Amino acid sequence: MSSADQTLYEAMCSDDQRRVEWATHQLTHRVKAVIRRHVLDNSGSEEDAADLIQETVLAVWAQLRSGQYQPRAEATLDAYLYGVMRNKWLKVLKSRSRVGMISRLDDLTEEPTAEDEPERLTQLQQAFSQLGETCRELLQLFYWDDLSFDEIAHRVNASAKAAKVRKYRCMLHLGALLRGEKQDGNE
Amino acid sequence: MRPTNQLEQWEWIEAYHRGTLSADERLIFEQELKRDPDFSRECAQLLAADKALRELALAETVRNAVRSELAAPPKPIQRLRLGRGRLASVLVACVLLVIGYLTFSRVDLESYRQDVTLTQRYRESEDDIAGPDLTPQQRTFYREFFDAQAYLANGQPQLAIANLEKLARVDNLRPYFKQAVQWHLLNAYLLNRQPDNADATFQLLDQSGQSVYPISTSDRWKVWWQIRWQKLGRSA
Structure with missing residues (x-):
């Protein structure tokens, strides 16, 4: 792995949103043209290409973060990402019943890469979507938008203390969902 | 607690x-x-x-x-942006460069260096060139011509002019040698800063029909320009 790949890898695995954002931009910029060309050359549209880039980068990020992908000296990050991309596009084509066409495409060979579905991420998203809308909005304001409790209180038309209590209750609800526990009806 | x-x-x-x-x-x-x-x-x-x-x-x-x-839109290809003022400066610089080249670059007569070598050989071994095939007139011509070239090479155009003017008056020269003499004479006039004579010779060459003595287009332009440049310098 080159030093540029190593820097990108470390930034992608970081908890710092700014570093992750920078690394995602870099990685997307490096691979978007190749993925786009691959999709357009293999029965896909511009929209398919945009979706595939989005899904591929997200899946790779999840795999890097979870430790499913281990950096190796002989393999570049781009090559790994292209492997994930090809598998994903193959699944899309199969789901569209174009297997006959696929068999004619030499480069669309399914490689034994790591599981390319960010399964854990899907589980988290499913649990989050089970929360009420108020909870989702409040938690997004805190975690996604990084707002203070005073700002959140203003947005949700409540006191800062009430917003804080509501946030903890929502978290307990989400935690219970994730742990498969019965909730206490706190939301 | x-x-x-x-x-x-x-x-x-x-x-x-x-x-x-x-x-x-x-x-x-x-x-x-x-x-x-x-x-x-x-x-x-x-x-x-x-x-x-x-x-x-x-x-x-x-x-x-x-x-x-x-x-994000694709990054535009960086193009060289020249404002009108800068473009004008570049054009002026280019024109000056061309003028400088035409003015100060010497006319390179193609066979010049080769002929100088021949001159040296002629001097080292006069017998080679004064062989039985050459008439006395031809022998005189070659001697005069090679001497003129040697004078030009040594930076003595006035001596070369004397020889070349004499040769230019010979009537029965083949076209190649006639033009060779005229081009060398023209060059000698320019080196000796005699633009009117150079101009007259240039016009003679122009009127002599098909060019058989090899002169490059850039050298023709140089000659044309240097005649005008010297005339301009004299009148200024």
């Missing part, structure tokens, strides 16, 4: 997970975890939710970054 207020208790749990509690407080916290299963469950739920929400927030950051990168 474990807080009794619910909100403070949640904040206490959060502080434990962030590692901001003192050693004593951590000890009390961990004792409470062992002692109170409800407290332990709440603690685990908050930790799981916090980790999940951070993960989801980062995933959203990744999605937004990809969207933003895909929406």
Whole structure:
């Protein structure tokens, strides 16, 4: 792995949103043209290409973060990402019943890469979507938008203390969902 | 001591997970975890939710970054931008460069260096060139011509002119030698700063029909320009 790949890898695995954002931009910029060309050359549209880039980068990020992908000296990050991309596009084509066409495409060979579905991420998203809308909005304001409790209180038309209590209750609800526990009806 | 207020208790749990509690407080916290299963469950739920929400927030950051990168217009190809003033300066510089080249670059008669070598050979071994095939007139011509070339090479154009003018008056020269003599004479006039004579010779060459003595186009332009440049310099 080159030093540029190593820097990108470390930034992608970081908890710092700014570093992750920078690394995602870099990685997307490096691979978007190749993925786009691959999709357009293999029965896909511009929209398919945009979706595939989005899904591929997200899946790779999840795999890097979870430790499913281990950096190796002989393999570049781009090559790994292209492997994930090809598998994903193959699944899309199969789901569209174009297997006959696929068999004619030499480069669309399914490689034994790591599981390319960010399964854990899907589980988290499913649990989050089970929360009420108020909870989702409040938690997004805190975690996604990084707002203070005073700002959140203003947005949700409540006191800062009430917003804080509501946030903890929502978290307990989400935690219970994730742990498969019965909730206490706190939301 | 474990807080009794619910909100403070949640904040206490959060502080434990962030590692901001003192050693004593951590000890009390961990004792409470062992002692109170409800407290332990709440603690685990908050930790799981916090980790999940951070993960989801980062995933959203990744999605937004990809969207933003895909929406970014392709970088325009950098083109050399020249303002009118700069363009004019570049054009003036180019014109000056061309004028400088035409004015100061010497006319390179193609066979010149080769002929100088021949001159040296002729001087080293006069017998070679004065062989039985050459008439006395031809022998005289070659001697005069090679001498003129030697004078030009040595920076003595006035001596070369004397020889070449004499040769230019010979009538029965073949066209190649006639033009060779005229080009060398023209060159000698220019070196000797005699633009009118050079111009007259140039016109003679122009009128002599097909060019058989090899002269490059750039050299023709140089001659044309240097005649005008010298005339201009004389009148100024």
